[in-house]
Amino acid sequence: MQFSSTSSYIVADELALAVNAAVTLEKPLLLKGEPGTGKTKLAEELAASLGVPLLRWQIKSTTKAQQGLYEYDAVSRLRDSQLGSDKVHDISNYIKPGKLWQAFTAAQRPVLLIDEIDKADIEFPNDLLHELDQMEFHVYETGEQITAQQRPIVVITSNNEKELPDAFLRRCFFHYINFPDAATLSDIVRVHYPDIQRELLQTALEVFFDVRKLPNLKKKPSTSELIDWLKLLLVEDIGPQQLRDSKGLMPMFGALLKNEQDVQLVEKLAFMARRRES
CATH class of the missing domain: 3.40.50.300 (P-loop containing nucleotide triphosphate hydrolases)
Known part of the structure; x- marks a missing residue:
């Protein structure tokens, strides 16, 4: 076999x-x-x-x-x-x-x-x-x-x-x-959503891995949660530019972040990033 x-x-x-x-x-x-x-x-x-x-x-x-x-x-x-x-x-x-x-x-x-x-x-x-x-x-x-x-x-x-x-x-x-790398995750996503736009997938994966790399994150989002998040982005017609322009929490963040501590952590880091830019 x-x-x-x-x-x-x-x-x-x-x-x-x-x-x-x-x-x-x-x-x-x-x-x-x-x-x-x-x-x-x-x-x-x-x-x-x-x-x-x-x-x-x-x-x-x-x-x-x-x-x-x-x-x-x-x-x-x-x-x-x-x-x-x-x-x-x-x-x-x-x-x-x-x-x-x-x-x-x-x-x-x-x-x-x-x-x-x-x-x-x-x-x-x-x-x-x-x-x-x-x-x-x-x-x-x-x-x-x-x-x-x-x-x-x-x-x-x-x-x-x-x-x-x-x-x-x-x-x-x-x-x-081991957790899949970006290339393997891309292949996995295309099994579920074969028609997803390349730019949207690439941008979403960048956001996804950025979240996973955050220090002190209580629960890292998993592959199954990425699939759920992308489904919501497709249903709501959220494009790559909207993801890049997001100044706080990413759209449909509830699919990736599953407790209040992680939500507050992402909000805090986004706020600090905005202050550094201003």
């Missing part, structure tokens, strides 16, 4: 190599990078390019590793027993397969996305070591042993909110997605 850029997703050569290496080694691909750099999108595009199912396990702060295997609904079984239902005689009626179970038993080799693993408890990755390494687990309630028919392609994303355990990292192929 050789994964590369698609008609709707631009992938850097280093990232394409990482994807292909992880698939060859049959190890989970651990992706880190700024939010909005396309980590989740990569798994979606990988599944689409291979023509295989995508199973997405969205991790939250309350997610437990067991939920990825299966969940046993003891409450429903108790209720059914009180109602005299015949279902209670088969405990498998109360076993709900999780995303790993679905991936292991899929008829076609799927892409399994474990999204934002760093949001979970620190023990969460360790609790999945055996299952991701051996591709099997035991169902205690039924005595079944669930073993993968074929190893799914596993993509794990992290926004670096927590450090991951060394034992878990050893079992992964790691890649950090």
Whole structure:
């Protein structure tokens, strides 16, 4: 398998190599990078390019590793027993397969996305070591042993909110997605807006990178936020000259700046720049 850029997703050569290496080694691909750099999108595009199912396990702060295997609904079984239902005689009626179970038993080799693993408890990755390494687990309630028919392609994303355990990292192929340069961003934008004027795109990228370079910025705007901002500029018919003439906050700044501290910082710097010019 050789994964590369698609008609709707631009992938850097280093990232394409990482994807292909992880698939060859049959190890989970651990992706880190700024939010909005396309980590989740990569798994979606990988599944689409291979023509295989995508199973997405969205991790939250309350997610437990067991939920990825299966969940046993003891409450429903108790209720059914009180109602005299015949279902209670088969405990498998109360076993709900999780995303790993679905991936292991899929008829076609799927892409399994474990999204934002760093949001979970620190023990969460360790609790999945055996299952991701051996591709099997035991169902205690039924005595079944669930073993993968074929190893799914596993993509794990992290926004670096927590450090991951060394034992878990050893079992992964790691890649950090660097923020795209201007040329790559230009290619990405043209995938979404193929008819955008070159001058508008160039001016918008200059403004965008100027904002990202500001000192003490609490949240740097991401690729996805650039795409949103450009959509607004196109809808409102805001041209490159209007962007250059802007003396304060850039038009539609709410797409790029996401908290009041950053808005105040940009306003302050723009005010100081005007004073120096006068």
